[in-house]
Amino acid sequence: MTNGAILPRTPVLVGVGVAWRREDDWTQALEPIDLMLEAVRSAGADSGAPTLLAEVGTIAVPRGRWRYRNPSGEIARAIGATGATTIVSSVGVLQQALVADACQAIMDGRVDSALVAGADAGYRLLRAKMGGMRAQERDQDDEPDVRLEPKAELRHPAEVAAGLTMPVGLYALMDSARRAAAGLSVGDHRDRLAARYGRFSEIAAANFDSWTRAPLDAATIRDDGPRNPMQAFPYTRAHCSTWNVDQAAALLFCSAERAAALGIDRSRWIFPVASAESNHMVPLSARADLVRSPGADATARTVLDIGGVAAADIDLIELYSCFPVAVDAFADALDLPPDRDLTITGSMAFAGGPYNNYFFQATARAAALLRQGAGRTALLSCVSGILTKQAFALWSTDPPDKGFVRRDVTTKVAASTGELTVVENYTGGGQIVGCTVLHARGETPRAIALIDTDGGARALAVSDAAETIAGMERDEWVGRTVRVMAGVLAA
Incomplete structure (x- = not known):
């Protein structure tokens, strides 16, 4: 990274928007598409050049727990971006891949601007279900220009047959392997997780956009109780992603030359420096090594090498926190000390983990903190599946000397990953x-x-x-x- 001249095609994050609601009456809650639109318009206003929304060349949305066929098209019509290519990705596609696709398209000159947005309304679904109802959504059934799908199944049939239908059980299996490898007793390991998540809860309390801002102490997190039931030992509900939330986020990108032409305040620019991802897919039960994640290790090394920076020198770190073992895998990949804060949002357990959209919330938070002067660099990790795919993204307030760089390390990870029948x-x-x-x-x-x-x-x-x-x-x-x-x- 450098403070020198900026390459004209360098992608810049110029607008971020978040939206959330907590309506106990589900009929008063916003549909997911309306949450998305609120976040999108907020991102446009945040850029200082809301007319940029009508110019975007691509609009990408990851699928949530909604039935819309093409929310990207709905957004395009609402903001007047009638020429945009609309993209919808299925579960199993890295959220960071959508961000990297947008940045690469700008860097390559295929588009001048791009939009990535997503939302889920799990609280709305929950409140309707509690009332014996099913939350309705308006019809939206046209097709996107591009639909992205994973190349393989995330789970092995044997896992489903054993009752491992929810991710928490599979993550807990990995967690036990790491606990044993570390030589920790069951009790000491539970204490360690509870202390970490107690700190996460404190961080969430300082984040205005957190779903849960009332701090929980370590003892409450550690042990199961009426409001904190055990899910899959040793994970209580407080260790797990809180997905019954109504949250949305939008990220608005354009080229540096377009941002300058629009007069967007330079102090608002956040630069995507590097992205590294592994898309090698092996079901958990077939992985020869349950302790280390070759994909996390490879993507960490790659993104830091591109940025020319050491993990210890990164100012802001957000490690994907669907379950504790994911945090551990990425922390190990970065060789971080045990006293380092590993979230800027407060984690998916407390800040909220909207289904297949949290990474955008975290990216928006990183951009806001960088703008506020909390640091000059931010590093975020991303997961898809059962720690199946991995990614890292490096951001900076300083422009990268080579522009944005993206690497796919899937082939390298596949060669180093053992797989069993x-x-x-x-x-x-x-x-x-x-x-x-x-x-x-x-x-x-x-x-x-x-x-x-x-x-x-x-x-x-x-x-x-x-x-x-x-x-x-x-x-x-x-x-x-x-x-x-x-x-x-x-x-």
């Missing part, structure tokens, strides 16, 4: 490599273990036995030798 309904012996206990409202807890089989494959085994469940939440089971009968842990 997963067998279903396994009978035989093996060693536990990850374990958790699933807790669901109104259901009996279920222990789940991921096993290295005697034959060198992987298998999932379950147990409803009370003594197994209690033992797995008290003692370290990773590393134990066990017997399995037709996918059930033997007593």
Whole structure:
């Protein structure tokens, strides 16, 4: 990065907008598309040149829990950007990929400006469901110009068959493997997570756009209770992304030369310096190594090398925080000290984790803090799936000397990632490599273990036995030798 001349095609983030609502009466809440539009118009006003919205060459939106076919087209019509290419990405596509696509298109001269926006209205859905209703959305059924889809499934069929239908259980399996590798007792590990998330809660309290601004102490976070039930041991609700939120964000980009021509205040410019991503997809149960994330390691090294900066010198850091183990994976990739703050928003647990849109909220927060003088550089990580895909984005108040640089390290990550065959309904012996206990409202807890089989494959085994469940939440089971009968842990 440099303070020198700015290349004319350098992309610049010139407008950021966020929107949120908390209406207990769901009929008074905004639909997701209206939240998006509010954030988009806010981004236009934030730039100081709202006419730029009508010029954007691309509009990209990641899919949320809504039924619209082409919200990008709805936005285009609302802001008068009738010539924009409309893009919608499915779950399983990195949110940072949409940001990088927009920046690369500007850098290459394919467009002069671009818009990325997203929203989810999970609180609206929840309040309607609590009233025995289904939240309605207006019809929006035309097709986008481009639809982005992942190349493979995020979950293995064996995971679904074992009851791992929600991400929390799969992340908790990874968490146990990391706990065992670190040599921590179950109790000490729970204390560590609770202390970290207590700090996250404090940071969220200072963020006006946080969904939860009342701080929680470590003891409340650590242990399950009526308002903080266990989800998948050791994760209580307070460790998990809060996705029942109504939140939106929009990011407005243009080239440096266009920003100058429009007279956009130079102090408002934030430069995307580098983006690195890995799109190599391996289901969790098939990963040979549950402790390190090759994708996180590779993207971290790449983005820092491009920026010519060390992780220790970054001013603002936001690590993707859907679940604690994701934070750990990215912190390890950056070799960060244990006392470093790892969020600027307050995390997805407290700031709010709108489904498939949080990364834009975090980017907007980073831009706001950089503008306020909280630092000159910001580094954000991004996840898609079950820590399946990884990305890092580096931002600065100073222009990069080579303009924006994007790298895809998928091939490198694929070459360094071990993958095992997963067998279903396994009978035989093996060693536990990850374990958790699933807790669901109104259901009996279920222990789940991921096993290295005697034959060198992987298998999932379950147990409803009370003594197994209690033992797995008290003692370290990773590393134990066990017997399995037709996918059930033997007593």
